[in-house]
Amino acid sequence: MAVRESGRVKDAMQKRILDEDARKRRQKKALEALEQDNFHEDPHADLVMHKKAPKFQDDLKNATRNKRKTRTADYFKQRFRKNFAQLVEEDLNYNSTVPNYTTAQAPPSAFPDRHFCAVCGFPSPYTCIPCGARYCSVKCLGSHLDTRCMKWTA
Amino acid sequence: MNTQVFVLDNGAYTAKAGLATATPTVVPNCIMKAKSERRRPFIGNQIEECRDLAALYFMLPFQKGYIVNWDIQKTVWDYIFSKECCPINLSQTSITITEPPFNFSSIQEAMVEIFFEDFEVASLLRINPSTLSCYHYRHENPTAKCCIVIDVGYSFTHIVPYVNDMKIKAGIRRIDVGGKLLTNHLKEILSYRQLHVMDETYVVNQVKEDSCYVSQDFYNDMEIAKKKISENSIVKDYVLPDFTNIRRGYLTDPGTDTDSQVLRMNNERFSIPEILFHPSDVGIKQMGIPEAVMDSIKVCEEETWPHLLANIVLTGGCAKFPGFRERLLKDVRSLAPEEYKINIHLPENPITYAWEGGSLLANDSNYSSLVVKKEEYEEEGQAVCYDKFDT
Ligand SMILES: Nc1ncnc2c1ncn2[C@@H]1O[C@H](COP(=O)(O)OP(=O)(O)O)[C@@H](O)[C@H]1O
Ligand SMILES: [Mg+2]
Ligand SMILES: [Zn+2]
Numbered sequence: 001m002a003v004r005e006s007g008r009v010k011d012a013m014q015k016r017i018l019d020e021d022a023r024k025r026r027q028k029k030a031l032e033a034l035e036q037d038n039f040h041e042d043p044h045a046d047l048v049m050h051k052k053a054p055k056f057q058d059d060l061k062n063a064t065r066n067k068r069k070t071r072t073a074d075y076f077k078q079r080f081r082k083n084f085a086q087l088v089e090e091d092l093n094y095n096s097t098v099p100n101y102t103t104a105q106a107p108p109s110a111f112p113d114r115h116f117c118a119v120c121g122f123p124s125p126y127t128c129i130p131c132g133a134r135y136c137s138v139k140c141l142g143s144h145l146d147t148r149c150m151k152w153t154a
Numbered sequence: 155m156n157t158q159v160f161v162l163d164n165g166a167y168t169a170k171a172g173l174a175t176a177t178p179t180v181v182p183n184c185i186m187k188a189k190s191e192r193r194r195p196f197i198g199n200q201i202e203e204c205r206d207l208a209a210l211y212f213m214l215p216f217q218k219g220y221i222v223n224w225d226i227q228k229t230v231w232d233y234i235f236s237k238e239c240c241p242i243n244l245s246q247t248s249i250t251i252t253e254p255p256f257n258f259s260s261i262q263e264a265m266v267e268i269f270f271e272d273f274e275v276a277s278l279l280r281i282n283p284s285t286l287s288c289y290h291y292r293h294e295n296p297t298a299k300c301c302i303v304i305d306v307g308y309s310f311t312h313i314v315p316y317v318n319d320m321k322i323k324a325g326i327r328r329i330d331v332g333g334k335l336l337t338n339h340l341k342e343i344l345s346y347r348q349l350h351v352m353d354e355t356y357v358v359n360q361v362k363e364d365s366c367y368v369s370q371d372f373y374n375d376m377e378i379a380k381k382k383i384s385e386n387s388i389v390k391d392y393v394l395p396d397f398t399n400i401r402r403g404y405l406t407d408p409g410t411d412t413d414s415q416v417l418r419m420n421n422e423r424f425s426i427p428e429i430l431f432h433p434s435d436v437g438i439k440q441m442g443i444p445e446a447v448m449d450s451i452k453v454c455e456e457e458t459w460p461h462l463l464a465n466i467v468l469t470g471g472c473a474k475f476p477g478f479r480e481r482l483l484k485d486v487r488s489l490a491p492e493e494y495k496i497n498i499h500l501p502e503n504p505i506t507y508a509w510e511g512g513s514l515l516a517n518d519s520n521y522s523s524l525v526v527k528k529e530e531y532e533e534e535g536q537a538v539c540y541d542k543f544d545t
């Protein structure tokens with residue numbers, strides 16, 4: 001077992017090494033994933049939901065509100081259509097008074113980074129040479145090489 | 155006709171909404187779609203009518219804490235003001251609505267336009283939730299000259315210092331870690347280590363809320379979590395909901411007999427909330443909350459430091475992790491000058507604390523001077539809002 005495992009480890013180590021740019025891309029992707037609203041696709045993307053919600057539309061009419069036909073949700077989608085990156089950009093260009101959104105972000109910590117095994121999450125003293133991930137034991141390095149490491153492309 | 159005040163703390167996760175004289179309704183600020191329900195989307199609390207909550211799909215108005223999907227936001231607001239939720243006569247209502255610090259001007263203008271031109275409200279106040287929390291705190295502690303509000307919400311964490319009720323803008327710090335990121339990270343590590351739950355944001359969010367806690371001694375807890383089960387006081391099983399017999403999962407001792415699927419929760423229980431204290435654990439190059447509190451305070455006049463440190467107010471849904479307050483106290487204590495007393499107030503309900511501040515503010519004799527009235531907006535447009543609102 002130990003022999004086979006270290007043989008596999010050796011093999012992997014001799015293969016390519018992920019360059020600095022690729023590591024950065026991988027890190028960026030991981031951070032973007034943490035911002036995602038959904039991992040899967042809209043299960044009913046084919047249905048036009050707003051129009052298929054008669055119950056809700058009826059309620060709107062009955063609500064204790066007065067007159068003037070309210071504009072549809074779609075109107076607002078068209079009327080205000082800036083994405084987040086555009087908003088930040090606009091803020092920096094036209095509204096550059098400090099402090100602002102960009103300057104308010106907390107600066108980097110003065111404490112050193114801590115390192116955890118990419119597999120099991122426990123503190124990890126070792127760095128995987130090909131990809132820079134952390135691991136804590138031969139066992140975890142094995143699963144890392146089998147499942148992630150160079151198997152991901154970023 | 156008298157105008158009533160309706161407070162809408164418009165969070166990215168939930169809107170806390172209600173007449174200032176009532177109690178708030180907590181409304182998921184999103185539209186959800188269920189795999190099992192092709193006929194309809196679920197807006198806000200309509201999700202309670204959905205039987206099978208597996209693989210819920212979320213449509214959120216907010217991105218990184220700011221409104222970008224206006225069609226979704228408008229749909230949820232329409233729901234909030236409808237008979238189904240909080241029916242009110244908007245034309246005779248003053249609305250207090252929250253927005254995050256440093257909200258973008260396009261968003262502010264869109265909000266104002268929708269409320270005056272579409273909802274036709276009688277008057278409007280746009281304000282930061284932290285300012286409402288400050289008002290609430292000062293109401294309870296009239297002698298406190300200063301306070302520093304920490305809001306650990308869904309999209310991010312804000313640290314906002316107030317001196318004599320004035321927001322110190324230069325001292326505001328944002329950490330891009332909130333409950334959303336914590337849930338997504340938990341989803342990621344559970345999916346890699348045990349069971350594919352990437353599509354189960356709704357369920358894993360509950361796993362997080364039901365299982366996680368803030369460690370008082372991180373590396374020591376890591377040592378405990380490494381021990382075998384019989385000697386490990388941290389490891390638990392989370393029984394997953396099946397939406398037939400179990401609607402919400404729960405934590406139980408490992409190895410408990412159950413027919414349902416379980417997740418083993420070990421170091422995940424405390425390494426998830428730990429990201430709020432060390433964002434660099436997931437590669438975010440920002441200070442954690444305790445360090446950012448000190449960074450924020452240092453921007454303020456030195457004579458305010460003892461007052462700020464003695465009046466730290468901890469709000470937002472993530473403040474509900476057990477152990478949060480104690481750990482924050484310990485960490486700030488270790489960073490702050492020894493001679494200062496440190497006190498952290500964790501409200502009974504950190505989620506509605508800002509809303510309750512809004513409810514109190516509505517009774518303030520000054521309230522009517524803070525709002526923009528419909529007639530003023532009609533005459534002067536957006537400009538009067540920029541003049542009046544301190545955000
Ligand atoms: N008991 C709890 N323990 C830990 N986190 C919680 C708890 N209750 C709510 N939360 C989290 O708090 C976040 C929402 O907090 P909230 O202050 O309401 O956010 P927002 O104002 O941004 O909508 C969510 O990510 C939710 O999972
Ligand atoms: Mg909030
Ligand atoms: Zn490991």
Ligand SMILES: [Zn+2]
Nearest residue numbers: 128131133149
């Ligand atoms: Zn590797």
